[in-house]
Amino acid sequence: xxxxxxxxxxxxRLRPLTLGTPKPMVPLLNRPCMEYIIELLKRYxxxxxxxxxxxxxxxxxxxxxxxSKYGVQLHYFEEDAPLGTAGSIKNAESFLNESFIxxxxxxxxxxxxxxxxxxxxxxxxxxxxxxxxxxxxxxxxVVMTDEEGRVSRFLEKPSYGxxxxxxxxxxxxxxxxxxxxxxxxxxxxxFSLHLFPRLLQEQQRLYGYTASGYWSDIGNLQQYRxxxxxxxxxxxxxxxxxAEPMPGLFVESGVRLPSRIRLSGPAYIGxxxxxxxxCSIGPYTILGSGNIVFPHSSLTRxxxxxxxxxxxxxxxxxxxxxxxxxIGSDVHIQEGAVIGSGxxxxxxxxxxxxxxxxPNKEVEAHSIVNATLIWGNAAASLxxxxxxxxxxNSELTPEFIGKLACAxxxxxxxxxxxxxxxxxxxxxxxxxxxxxxxxxxQGIHIIDIGDAPLECLRxxxxxxxxxxxxxxxxxxxxxxxxxxxxxxxxxxxxxxxFAKGLERKIENAYFQEDFARTPIEYMGRRRSDEHxxxxxFTTLSKAIxxxxxxxxxxxxxxxxxxxxxxxxxQWSSLTGGILLHTQSDVPSPAAVIEHIRNVQADMGIMLTxxxxxxxxxxxxxxxxxxxxxxxxxxxxxxxxxxxxxGVPISAPVTAEQIVSRSGVRVVRTQEPxxxxxxxxxxxxxxxxxxxxxxxxxxxxxxxxxxxxLNGLVADIPALHTAIxxxxxxxxxxxxxxxxxxxxxxxxxxxxxFLDGIKIETPEGSILIQPDxxxxxxxxxxxxDSMTKARILAHEYAGRLTQTQSPLRK
Numbered sequence: 001x002x003x004x005x006x007x008x009x010x011x012x013r014l015r016p017l018t019l020g021t022p023k024p025m026v027p028l029l030n031r032p033c034m035e036y037i038i039e040l041l042k043r044y045x046x047x048x049x050x051x052x053x054x055x056x057x058x059x060x061x062x063x064x065x066x067x068s069k070y071g072v073q074l075h076y077f078e079e080d081a082p083l084g085t086a087g088s089i090k091n092a093e094s095f096l097n098e099s100f101i102x103x104x105x106x107x108x109x110x111x112x113x114x115x116x117x118x119x120x121x122x123x124x125x126x127x128x129x130x131x132x133x134x135x136x137x138x139x140x141x142v143v144m145t146d147e148e149g150r151v152s153r154f155l156e157k158p159s160y161g162x163x164x165x166x167x168x169x170x171x172x173x174x175x176x177x178x179x180x181x182x183x184x185x186x187x188x189x190x191f192s193l194h195l196f197p198r199l200l201q202e203q204q205r206l207y208g209y210t211a212s213g214y215w216s217d218i219g220n221l222q223q224y225r226x227x228x229x230x231x232x233x234x235x236x237x238x239x240x241x242x243a244e245p246m247p248g249l250f251v252e253s254g255v256r257l258p259s260r261i262r263l264s265g266p267a268y269i270g271x272x273x274x275x276x277x278x279c280s281i282g283p284y285t286i287l288g289s290g291n292i293v294f295p296h297s298s299l300t301r302x303x304x305x306x307x308x309x310x311x312x313x314x315x316x317x318x319x320x321x322x323x324x325x326x327i328g329s330d331v332h333i334q335e336g337a338v339i340g341s342g343x344x345x346x347x348x349x350x351x352x353x354x355x356x357x358x359p360n361k362e363v364e365a366h367s368i369v370n371a372t373l374i375w376g377n378a379a380a381s382l383x384x385x386x387x388x389x390x391x392x393n394s395e396l397t398p399e400f401i402g403k404l405a406c407a408x409x410x411x412x413x414x415x416x417x418x419x420x421x422x423x424x425x426x427x428x429x430x431x432x433x434x435x436x437x438x439x440x441x442q443g444i445h446i447i448d449i450g451d452a453p454l455e456c457l458r459x460x461x462x463x464x465x466x467x468x469x470x471x472x473x474x475x476x477x478x479x480x481x482x483x484x485x486x487x488x489x490x491x492x493x494x495x496x497x498f499a500k501g502l503e504r505k506i507e508n509a510y511f512q513e514d515f516a517r518t519p520i521e522y523m524g525r526r527r528s529d530e531h532x533x534x535x536x537f538t539t540l541s542k543a544i545x546x547x548x549x550x551x552x553x554x555x556x557x558x559x560x561x562x563x564x565x566x567x568x569x570q571w572s573s574l575t576g577g578i579l580l581h582t583q584s585d586v587p588s589p590a591a592v593i594e595h596i597r598n599v600q601a602d603m604g605i606m607l608t609x610x611x612x613x614x615x616x617x618x619x620x621x622x623x624x625x626x627x628x629x630x631x632x633x634x635x636x637x638x639x640x641x642x643x644x645x646g647v648p649i650s651a652p653v654t655a656e657q658i659v660s661r662s663g664v665r666v667v668r669t670q671e672p673x674x675x676x677x678x679x680x681x682x683x684x685x686x687x688x689x690x691x692x693x694x695x696x697x698x699x700x701x702x703x704x705x706x707x708x709l710n711g712l713v714a715d716i717p718a719l720h721t722a723i724x725x726x727x728x729x730x731x732x733x734x735x736x737x738x739x740x741x742x743x744x745x746x747x748x749x750x751x752x753f754l755d756g757i758k759i760e761t762p763e764g765s766i767l768i769q770p771d772x773x774x775x776x777x778x779x780x781x782x783x784d785s786m787t788k789a790r791i792l793a794h795e796y797a798g799r800l801t802q803t804q805s806p807l808r809k
Contacts (some may be wrong), residue, residue: 001117002098003046004089005037006171007105008054008079012508013220016340016358017322022056024105025063026224027305029231029240030252030270030288032063033218034105036238038070041103044113047072050095051105052088054079085171087189093180102173108227109215110237111172116209120174123149125207127179127199130172132215133738135731139219140168141192142734144741145208151200153753156192159500160770161670161755164741166734167208170215213237221320221338228303229284232266242268252289270306294329301335311347319351328365382507383490384773385672386497392427392474392486398434401488405438408506410515414443414522416467421449421457421532425474431486432472440524441517449532453567454611455690458495459539460532467493475609476561487610495689497674537570543684544696550576552703557595557616559584560607568607571692575699593620602702603709605695613691615698617709626652630716632687632694635701637662643682646675649755650767653782654717670755671769719782722789724797726777733770736777736800740768743799759796763788766796 011023018026024034041049049072053060057078067074077092089102099120101113111130120128129151131143143154144165154169155162169192182198183189199206214236216227230236232248242250248265254272257263262280270289275281279293282300290307293299297314304310304321311329318335321327325339328347336354339345343357346365351357356372363369382388382404390396412418418439422428436446449460454471461469471489490498498506509515554577560568565583572579580595592604597620604616615623623631629651636643642663647655648671655666669675673689680686687694702709728736737757744751744759752758756769764783771778777800781792 001046002048002050002096002100003041004050004052004092004096004100004102005034005041005105006052006085006088006102007034007060008052008057008082008088009104009106010055011106014218014224016338016356017221017224017320019359020056020341022053022059023218025059026106026218027288028108028218028228029242029250029268029286030306031241033108034060034064035070036108037103037105038064038067038072039239040109040111040113041101042071044117046101046113048075048095049073050075050077050092052077052079052092054082054088082188083186084188084190084194086183086191086195087187089175090180090183090185090189096177096180099174099176102171102175104171104217107171107215107217108231108236108238109170109172109213111170111211111213111215116172116211117174119149119209120207123205123207125174125205126176127196127204128174128207128209129196130170130174131167131208131210132170132213133166133210133735134168135166135734137163137166137168137734140217143167143169143208145210149207149209151196151206151208153200154192154196157500160733160772163734163737163770164753164757165738167210167738170211171217172211174209221336225301225303225318225320228268228286229266229301232268232284232286240268302333305341322359382510383498383503386490386503386674388488388490389485392431392484396431396486396488398430401431402434402438404506404510405435406442407510407515409439409442409444409518409524410509411505412442412444412467414518415445417445417447417464419447419449419457419461419464419466419469419529421452421454421460421469421471423453423471423473424451427474427486428472431488432470435470435472436526440526442515442524443518443522444524446524446526448526448528450528450530451566452532453564454489455692456532456536456567457489458491458689459536459685460529461491461493461495463535463539464529465493469495473609489611494677496677497672499674533567533570537574539684540690540693540696541574543693544574544700546574546576546696548703549574549696549699552699553577554603554699554702555599555601556580557592557599557601557604558582558607559588559592559605561609564607567692571696575696589614589616589622592616596620603699607691611691613695615695615709617713619710623709623713626719626721627713627716628694630654630658631701631712632697633658633664633666634712634716635697636664636683638701638704639697641683644680645683646677646679646686646688648676649752649758650769650780652719652721653765654719657717668752668754675755718784720784720786720789722781722783722786722793724779724793726779726797726800728770728775728777728800730775733777737770740800761792764792766792768796768800 007024009023011018025032051074053076064074075095083091116130141154141156142158142165144152146152216223218224218227240250242252244250250268252271255269258277260277261275264283267281268286270287272289273287273291275293276295278295280298284301285299286303288306291304293310294312296312297310299316301318302316305323307324308321310327313329314327314331316333319333319337321339322341324342326344328345330348331345333351334353337351338356340357340359342360344362346363349363349367352370355369420432422432457469457471469491473487475485556579558568559582568581592606596604602618606614637659644665644667646669647666649668659666667679669679676688677686685693740757750760756767759766764781767780769778779793779797781789783789
């Protein structure tokens, strides 16, 4: 058995730790991470090891050499350009003439590799994924296996709604050499994204082995800290290369502990470190070699690499100091801070929580550093459903959007074009201009379509063949939101909300500020396009028979915000009939209902500020959301169009029934609008993304059939929905989904795992979804009576908290 250690990663999320250090060389208890992996392989008699390198390869070669010092033989395979996880293995093909195990050089584990190898041989697998269970699988590849252990499904970095298990891929694989025939040469090719999906599709023998023991992939700074704390607690079976003079205290050679030192374990003190009397080394403090701590300074839960100097009266809590930092006296460094190599912190300075200093920065005495110096700091994600929301000019400022636009522009190709639109509030225009400046500074061209609603921007991005679009809108305070809110909506070149991967890429560039600045001779240009709304209605007119609608002479009531007045006026010129348009920035259903009754209108329409809409029937009652989609599908069927329509998994189960024996096909998708748009073809506009198209379809159906809106709704098959919510800590969502998945698999019910778990029973359907943001599950039931729906929702909400569930407490 041979092995391949993958050691080419840059470790971007660990910056600044990895700016001058390859991720496998990041120290764990004063030794490079990869040393522990080599020791693990040697423990199981694996001595012939390939090492794939790409980022700072000489640092790894110079430290490990040919491996003889560790009792193994190392063979290096360098990539000229990143080849992906599988591509890097293909690059070592000349070495791999027998079964081999692939393992990351930047993870820590004590798995029994012999058991994994035996399982692989027993199953006669071409590939075996070594799996483990984690509490929060969002940042990993989730894997499902069948009763035999064969991999049946996996998903890389799922959202909460996509979690179907808490069993994840560790990046450790046992492989047969013929696997190399499936990997193209000198191409970027990944195990999870390319190779394993192909093996599944071709029904190859791909198995999953769930290992017991410890595993950490050290993917971020918090995991880097926690991994070493776990080592001190002996939660992982690795060799700690230090003496243990007292339980939990590990001391290397050349260290003298003075009698008047305050020392609380567990702790680690590297060789030749000097601890002065009256200093305090608190629990979970880890010192590398050659550190000096002067009197009356206190270190708690902090990690210091080599050669640092901490002067008197310092207080360092849960921080990381890299090599050769010089900390002045009376300095306070708070939790989560990272001080890069070669930094100097002046006396009586204060480094606030989560601040990161890139290497060789100098902080003057008496400074308060509350933001990352030069380079970005870690923070929560910015995007929520391809939108960024916050209070205007407080949380979301022109400075913020300028920097974010620079980050976005840095990942686009130079000469790309972005369409910008805003609503009518003055601050919308301010933010739009700040965004334009940031993008232009990165060489991105701007097309400004002025004041235009979101659907017009979506249409403009595609018709102008732009590379994306951003919409700015301040929402007014109302009963639901007590304060004004700024909403920025982002879309890609197809007018679709951003994919999660693109959101992460922008956030990484923003937080780390690791993007290059563009020379001024390549600045982007800006031009205006005043025809966006006109162009939108041209497309709408091709999709809708407005002559038919005009012939019906409908009486319509429309309420909208002032920002959408021009949109409504142009639409009314197409629909004809009698239209009463009222403007209100605060939705007023009562006013709409009153107008409907006063003029005996056929329909009332309220366009809401959040780009949504409500429809009111001729008697003033609001159309239930369960009726809208069936009605729109019926309208599409009536047009005779051949199309596929993306419909969310939570939508009424009557959808498929309505389109049967027609050219319209329903494709069930995940909840996000992007998923629905990706699944839609055959029509120019998706009703879920274009309000006026949806409303016009319903009017066209009314005109074509001669039926009133009330009559059309009455013909829709009865369906009732009940919803219950069950609170659940975020860390338990994966295990709860695994328990429910196992229960469903043992039952006789048909189930889908598209976005949560959808279960079909004789009484009705139940959808169990983890909320994307909040610590809760949502149980949505549908049945032919409200009583049945409520019983189902209550039953399955209770099932989430039954004996085997982590929520039983």
